[in-house]
Amino acid sequence: MVRIAVDAMGGDHAPLAVVRGAEAARAEGIGEVVLVGDENAIAPLLKTRSGIEIVHTPVSVDMEESPSVALRRKRDSSINKAFTLLKAGSVQAVVSAGNSGAAMAFAIFTLGRIPGVERPAILTVHPNGLGGLSILLDAGGTVDCRPSHLVQFALMGNVFAKYGLDIESPRVGILANGEEETKGNELTRETHALLKGLNLNYRGYIEGADLYNGTADVVVTDGFVGNVALKVSEGVAEALVGFLRKGIRASLRARMGYFLLSDVFKALSRRMDYTEYGGAPLVGVDGVCIICHGKSNERAIKNAIGQARGFIGKNVNEHIRDAMEEYTSRTKSKER
Amino acid sequence: MVRIAVDAMGGDHAPLAVVRGAEAARAEGIGEVVLVGDENAIAPLLKTRSGIEIVHTPVSVDMEESPSVALRRKRDSSINKAFTLLKAGSVQAVVSAGNSGAAMAFAIFTLGRIPGVERPAILTVHPNGLGGLSILLDAGGTVDCRPSHLVQFALMGNVFAKYGLDIESPRVGILANGEEETKGNELTRETHALLKGLNLNYRGYIEGADLYNGTADVVVTDGFVGNVALKVSEGVAEALVGFLRKGIRASLRARMGYFLLSDVFKALSRRMDYTEYGGAPLVGVDGVCIICHGKSNERAIKNAIGQARGFIGKNVNEHIRDAMEEYTSRTKSKER
Numbered sequence: 069m070v071r072i073a074v075d076a077m078g079g080d081h082a083p084l085a086v087v088r089g090a091e092a093a094r095a096e097g098i099g100e101v102v103l104v105g106d107e108n109a110i111a112p113l114l115k116t117r118s119g120i121e122i123v124h125t126p127v128s129v130d131m132e133e134s135p136s137v138a139l140r141r142k143r144d145s146s147i148n149k150a151f152t153l154l155k156a157g158s159v160q161a162v163v164s165a166g167n168s169g170a171a172m173a174f175a176i177f178t179l180g181r182i183p184g185v186e187r188p189a190i191l192t193v194h195p196n197g198l199g200g201l202s203i204l205l206d207a208g209g210t211v212d213c214r215p216s217h218l219v220q221f222a223l224m225g226n227v228f229a230k231y232g233l234d235i236e237s238p239r240v241g242i243l244a245n246g247e248e249e250t251k252g253n254e255l256t257r258e259t260h261a262l263l264k265g266l267n268l269n270y271r272g273y274i275e276g277a278d279l280y281n282g283t284a285d286v287v288v289t290d291g292f293v294g295n296v297a298l299k300v301s302e303g304v305a306e307a308l309v310g311f312l313r314k315g316i317r318a319s320l321r322a323r324m325g326y327f328l329l330s331d332v333f334k335a336l337s338r339r340m341d342y343t344e345y346g347g348a349p350l351v352g353v354d355g356v357c358i359i360c361h362g363k364s365n366e367r368a369i370k371n372a373i374g375q376a377r378g379f380i381g382k383n384v385n386e387h388i389r390d391a392m393e394e395y396t397s398r399t400k401s402k403e404r
Numbered sequence: 405m406v407r408i409a410v411d412a413m414g415g416d417h418a419p420l421a422v423v424r425g426a427e428a429a430r431a432e433g434i435g436e437v438v439l440v441g442d443e444n445a446i447a448p449l450l451k452t453r454s455g456i457e458i459v460h461t462p463v464s465v466d467m468e469e470s471p472s473v474a475l476r477r478k479r480d481s482s483i484n485k486a487f488t489l490l491k492a493g494s495v496q497a498v499v500s501a502g503n504s505g506a507a508m509a510f511a512i513f514t515l516g517r518i519p520g521v522e523r524p525a526i527l528t529v530h531p532n533g534l535g536g537l538s539i540l541l542d543a544g545g546t547v548d549c550r551p552s553h554l555v556q557f558a559l560m561g562n563v564f565a566k567y568g569l570d571i572e573s574p575r576v577g578i579l580a581n582g583e584e585e586t587k588g589n590e591l592t593r594e595t596h597a598l599l600k601g602l603n604l605n606y607r608g609y610i611e612g613a614d615l616y617n618g619t620a621d622v623v624v625t626d627g628f629v630g631n632v633a634l635k636v637s638e639g640v641a642e643a644l645v646g647f648l649r650k651g652i653r654a655s656l657r658a659r660m661g662y663f664l665l666s667d668v669f670k671a672l673s674r675r676m677d678y679t680e681y682g683g684a685p686l687v688g689v690d691g692v693c694i695i696c697h698g699k700s701n702e703r704a705i706k707n708a709i710g711q712a713r714g715f716i717g718k719n720v721n722e723h724i725r726d727a728m729e730e731y732t733s734r735t736k737s738k739e740r
Contacts (some may be wrong), residue, residue: 100465107666130586233489242634244628245544245547248468253628254548262618275632276632276633276634276637277499277642278635278638281643290591291581292580292629293628293632295581295612296580296581296629296633300633301636303617304636305422312668313669315672322667324661325664326665330661331655335651354538
């Protein structure tokens with residue numbers, strides 16, 4: 069059975085939502101859970117200790133804390149202690165809904181990177197209009213990227229799509245301001261030239277409008293643009309739903325219409341609900357780490373623990389290691 | 405009465421949609437229109453010549469043509485001829501739904517920039533959740549930006565919000581991957597430092613989710629990110645509407661619900677309809693120029709001509725000139 073460490077102190081609703089999510093994962097037989105954090109805060113919340121262990125530390129990283137400051141001063145924090153357990157081999161994955169910058173900094177510090185990866189990326193999975201799933205990376209891990217970083221994101225995203233999502237030959241695209249080769253900025257143009265030379269099903273640029281229509285299985289972008297794109301998506305969905313809600317409330321006729329359409333709206337909100345998908349894997353670090361939304365509730369935490377188990381079971385990191393090895397040897401032989 | 409040159413050959417539905425839009429603008433008394441393009445293609449489409457003039461040129465720029473190639477080889481194109489008329493003072497504005505990169509290149513070449521502006525920007529106006537309007541710039545004019553470019557975009561957006569949209573003290577924000585000062589990339593961090601020193605109601609970083617909720621009146625970003633953000637918005641809206649449509653078709657109950665809600669859905673699609681807002685002003689060039697969506701229909705062209713009239717009437721470019729003069733003298737006195 070897998071054993072997963074969960075940062076009990078991370079997230080807006082920690083520790084309660086984390087404890088409940090861990091218990092739910094345990095109850096569903098997903099795996100054994102190690103809750104890392106302040107035992108005095110965690111233990112009273114637990115309904116049972118069976119299959120759930122607590123590793124105590126009084127220190128935790130705040131949501132607003134600077135990752136570099138945390139890295140220097142909070143080596144004993146719950147998030148870093150979770151990574152230490154992973155490094156030591158006593159758990160196989162870490163899940164955290166805490167400060168994602170700090171999680172990334174500690175992951176690099178304690179776990180290290182997979183050889184050949186210069187920067188890790190946060191990988192998100194979302195449903196697309198073709199009924200399948202698409203990947204976006206980087207969703208906010210590395211904001212200032214060089215072309216080689218994006219190339220590595222493409223390789224890691226490709227592996228994740230192949231082995232994590234069972235997509236046979238993932239179509240890889242770069243997010244840009246137009247489809248034509250003449251579009252793009254300095255970063256995407258250089259990346260484009262590099263990706264054309266690799267052993268990928270590379271399809272060139274895709275536009276923002278194609279993010280959700282399944283044009284690409286793997287959408288590659290830097291962490292700044294990826295974060296903006298995902299948050300714009302949330303904002304648009306909220307604005308549209310808000311507008312509909314206002315219109316629905318305005319008349320009896322519309323309220324009746326809403327009642328008849330309630331199943332459709334429920335299905336929509338399920339589809340838009342991030343808790344369905346759990347969290348976002350941090351790829352490129354040497355260990356399985358799932359970063360959750362700060363707002364994560366019990367359900368999101370439980371699903372993230374399930375996601376971590378899938379990540380472990382499918383040996384995604386081993387495949388990333390192989391892909392990076394091939395890429396590095398190829399790059400080196402070209403340099404000779 | 406204002407006189408506006410319209411690129412009759414620009415856009416996916418040119419020249420028919422452009423001719424009809426020009427006629428509609430004329431019929432509503434918006435202004436006199438000069439259609440620039442192939443007279444043999446335009447004249448047979450016209451219902452009346454009253455108040456509409458044709459300036460003939462057989463050359464036009466294709467939608468996929470490289471702007472730099474067009475700039476070298478197509479000085480006689482309809483778009484550049486329109487700018488030449490503006491430069492000579494025989495019209496007061498130019499409207500085009502053609503190749504926007506080429507329009508921008510010719511605008512810079514023929515009209516020149518307003519002193520102090522290094523790069524022009526495409527400015528879009530969209531309704532926000534507070535019931536007002538917000539501005540985003542750059543929507544795709546300049547993809548590789550330096551901090552000074554973004555500062556100039558902020559100043560121009562501020563002027564446009566103030567004099568074009570009558571917002572007394574526009575709140576200006578930079579689009580970034582988080583609200584905290586520690587967020588952002590190299591470009592936004594330097595821009596942030598510069599904007600704090602200016603005479604603006606500057607509010608720092610805003611996130612993608614805030615684009616449509618009215619957190620800022622003027623959202624500043626580079627043309628790459630701005631383009632991605634706008635196209636992601638289109639994509640999300642399309643995906644949501646597609647999902648609802650599918651659910652509505654699936655059952656009689658849902659179809660009845662849709663019937664009762666049809667007014668609400670109609671209002672929503674009106675709100676999302678870019679043709680309502682016409683086009684996007686190209687700000688920073690020395691003359692009024694409205695860039696329209698390539699897909700523009702008659703209505704979008706008519707509204708863009710109306711928008712051009714508003715831009716002229718409100719002397720937005722004079723105010724931009726003043727703001728840039730103040731900014732340049734301030735920057736110079738600091739350098740001494």
